[in-house]
Amino acid sequence: MAEKDYIQQRLDKIKKIRESGIEPYAYKYSRSHTSNKIQETFSRLQGEEQSDVSVGVVGRLAAYRAHGKTIFIQLQDETGRVQVYFRADELGPERFELVKQLDVGDFLGAKGSVFRTRTGELTIRAADFALLAKAIRPMPEKWHGLKDVELRYRQRYLDILSNEHSRNIFMVRSRVVKEIRNYLDNLGFMEVETPMMQPLPGGAAARPFMTHHNALNRDLYLRVAPELYLKRLLVGGFEKIFEMNRSFRNEGISTMHNPEFTMLEIYQAYVDGNAMMELMEKLVLYLVKTMHGGQTLSYQGQDLDLKVPWHRLGYTDAIKEQTGIDIWQQTPERLVAICQEHGLEPPAKAGRVELVELLFESLVEPKLIQPTFIIDFPLELSPLAKQKAGAPDFADRFEPYLAGHEIANGFSELNDPLEQRRRFELQMQKRAQGDEEAQMLDEDFIRALEYGMPPAGGLGIGIDRLVMLLTDSASIREVILFPQLRQAANVRNEPDNPEKE
RNA sequence: GGGUGCUUAGCUCAGCUGGUAGAGCAGCUGACUCUUAAUCAGCGGGCCACAGGUUCGAUCCCUGUAGCACCCA
Numbered sequence: 001m002a003e004k005d006y007i008q009q010r011l012d013k014i015k016k017i018r019e020s021g022i023e024p025y026a027y028k029y030s031r032s033h034t035s036n037k038i039q040e041t042f043s044r045l046q047g048e049e050q051s052d053v054s055v056g057v058v059g060r061l062a063a064y065r066a067h068g069k070t071i072f073i074q075l076q077d078e079t080g081r082v083q084v085y086f087r088a089d090e091l092g093p094e095r096f097e098l099v100k101q102l103d104v105g106d107f108l109g110a111k112g113s114v115f116r117t118r119t120g121e122l123t124i125r126a127a128d129f130a131l132l133a134k135a136i137r138p139m140p141e142k143w144h145g146l147k148d149v150e151l152r153y154r155q156r157y158l159d160i161l162s163n164e165h166s167r168n169i170f171m172v173r174s175r176v177v178k179e180i181r182n183y184l185d186n187l188g189f190m191e192v193e194t195p196m197m198q199p200l201p202g203g204a205a206a207r208p209f210m211t212h213h214n215a216l217n218r219d220l221y222l223r224v225a226p227e228l229y230l231k232r233l234l235v236g237g238f239e240k241i242f243e244m245n246r247s248f249r250n251e252g253i254s255t256m257h258n259p260e261f262t263m264l265e266i267y268q269a270y271v272d273g274n275a276m277m278e279l280m281e282k283l284v285l286y287l288v289k290t291m292h293g294g295q296t297l298s299y300q301g302q303d304l305d306l307k308v309p310w311h312r313l314g315y316t317d318a319i320k321e322q323t324g325i326d327i328w329q330q331t332p333e334r335l336v337a338i339c340q341e342h343g344l345e346p347p348a349k350a351g352r353v354e355l356v357e358l359l360f361e362s363l364v365e366p367k368l369i370q371p372t373f374i375i376d377f378p379l380e381l382s383p384l385a386k387q388k389a390g391a392p393d394f395a396d397r398f399e400p401y402l403a404g405h406e407i408a409n410g411f412s413e414l415n416d417p418l419e420q421r422r423r424f425e426l427q428m429q430k431r432a433q434g435d436e437e438a439q440m441l442d443e444d445f446i447r448a449l450e451y452g453m454p455p456a457g458g459l460g461i462g463i464d465r466l467v468m469l470l471t472d473s474a475s476i477r478e479v480i481l482f483p484q485l486r487q488a489a490n491v492r493n494e495p496d497n498p499e500k501e
Numbered sequence: 502g503g504g505u506g507c508u509u510a511g512c513u514c515a516g517c518u519g520g521u522a523g524a525g526c527a528g529c530u531g532a533c534u535c536u537u538a539a540u541c542a543g544c545g546g547g548c549c550a551c552a553g554g555u556u557c558g559a560u561c562c563c564u565g566u567a568g569c570a571c572c573c574a
Contacts, residue, residue, distance in 0.1 A: 001510070001529085001546040002546060005528085005545090063536095063537080063538080065538095067534065068532070068534060072539085083536090088534075118536090119537070121536090139511090140512050140513085141511090141512040141526055143526065144512075144513045150570085362574095485568085487568090
C-alpha cells in the first residue's frame with residue numbers, strides 16, 4: 001500500500017478516536033514497573049496464580065495479536081518487552097473497540113494484575129489502558145527489522161527501535177564514556193571544556209571547517225583537536241586534566257572517519273609519554289574487563305588479548321620487520337622504488353618522510369593486530385612532541401594500534417617555547433609548499449609556553465574507534481548515532497529556506 | 502579521486518534469454534475468549550532510484566546522474 005494511504009488510514013483512526021472523546025496524544029501515564037522489572041518482580045508466579053497488586057506499564061506497541069474478543073499485545077520500553085492481555089468482557093465494548101483501533105507503533109500505557117499465560121509468559125491483564133501517542137506511519141518489518149543501511153543511518157530512530165543490536169551498541173557507547181569518566185575521576189583527573197570554535201585550528205595535522213562570527217566579524221575554525229588549549233591549562237597550573245568531546249576534520253568519510261568525532265585528550269604534568277602509555281593500556285583493559293568480563297576481545301573475527309603491558313615497537317623497527325629495510329639508510333629514489341615494489345604509488349612530490357609514512361601506513365599498520373604501541377616517530381611528523389632523548393630526529397611519541405587501526409596518539413609534550421616556535425616554522429614552510437594539513441603557527445600558544453609549561457605527558461584517544469572495538473563494529477557509522485551522510489536525493493525538507501520560524 | 506556492486510510495495514526480499522511485476526510482513530474486510538513471527542478466508546497496494554539511448558517492445562541491454570556499500574589512493 002502506498003505510504004500516503006497508510007497515513008490517511010491512521011488519520012482516519014485518529015479522527016474516529018477523537019470523536020469518541022479520547023485524545024490520542026496524552027500528557028503522561030503513571031508507570032509502576034519497567035518491562036524487565038515485571039519479569040524480575042513476578043518471576044515466581046505459577047499456574048493460575050495472579051498478582052494481587054496492579055501494575056502500570058508504558059511503551060510502544062511492538063506486536064499485536066487479535067483473537068476475536070481477546071487481544072494480546074507486546075509493549076516495548078527501553079528495558080525490553082512485556083505482554084498485555086485485553087478481554088472484551090472485562091473492558092466493555094467501547095474500550096475494546098479502542099484496542100481494535102491500535103496499531104503497531106502506537107504508544108500506550110496499561111494497568112492491571114500480572115499473571116502467567118498457559119504458555120508461561122508473564123502478562124498484564126489490562127483492567128485499564130490509555131493511548132499515549134498514535135503513530136501515523138507504519139513501523140519497519142517486525143521480524144527482520146530495518147536492514148537498509150542507508151535508512152538505518154538516516155532514520156536512526158527506526159534502527160534503534162527495531163534492531164536490538166543497534167540499540168545495544170549505543171548503550172555500550174554510553175557506558176564506555178561513563179566508565180572512562182569514572183576511571184579518570186578516580187585517578188584525580190579533572191574534566192574541562194575548551195573552545196570548539198578557535199581562531200586558529202591547531203593540535204593536529206588536519207583540514208578544518210571554517211565558520212564566521214557575525215558580531216565579531218571574524219572567521220573561526222571548528223577545532224581539529226583541543227590540544228593547544230589543554231596545554232595552556234597546564235601552563236595555568238592544572239596538573240591532571242582531560243576533555244572528552246567533539247572535534248571536526250574537513251576530510252574524507254570512510255569506515256574509520258566521520259567529519260565530527262569524539263576524542264578524549266588527557267594531560268598530566270610531571271610525567272612523560274611512558275606514563276601515558278601505561279594509562280592507555282590500563283584504561284582499555286579496564287574497559288574490556290568492565291564490558292566483557294575478561295581481558296580478551298573478539299573484533300571482526302580476530303581475538304585480541306589486552307593484557308598489559310602491550311607490546312612496544314619502534315617505528316623504524318616496525319618498517320624493518322615488514323620490509324627488511326632500514327628506511328633511513330635509503331635514498332629518496334630508493335624509497336620510491338620500495339613503495340612501487342609493494343604496489344604503492346607515492347605522490348610525485350613526496351619527500352623522504354612522506355614516503356616513509358606511506359610505507360608505514362600501508363605495510364605496517366594493517367599488521368598490527370594485537371595491541372601494540374608504535375614508539376619513536378620521526379620528529380618531522382610530530383611538531384608538538386618532545387624530541388627523544390639522545391635521538392633528535394625522533395619524537396618521544398607513541399601510537400597504540402589494535403586490529404590494524406590507530407586508536408590513539410600520545411607523547412611527551414614539547415614544553416620548550418623556542419623549539420616549539422622552530423617546529424611551527426617548519427610546519428609553515430610545509431604549508432607554503434602546499435601541505436594543507438601542516439599546522440599553523442599559533443603565537444598565542446607560544447606565548448603561553450613562554451610563561452613556562454611543566455613537563456607533561458599527553459594522550460588523545462579516538463572514542464568512536466574504541467567503541468567500534470568494544471562493540472565489534474566494522475564501520476564508525478555503526479557507533480555514531482547520526483553519522484554524516486550526503487544529502488539524500490529525495491528528502492522533502494531541503495534546507496533551502498533555513499530562516500523559517 | 503579511482504574501481505566494483507546495490508537501488509523493485511511502508512518494511513524484508515524474489516523476478517529466467519527483453520514481452521508492462523511477485524511473495525512474506527504490515528494494511529483493509531470477515532471468523533476466532535491464552536496468542537508468541539498466532540491462524541484461516543478474501544481484498545487493496547508499484548514513477549521497478551532518476552534522466553536519456555537502443556528496440557516493435559526495457560525492471561532487464563547501453564550511457565549519464567544521485568544515494569548507499571565495499572575495495573583501492
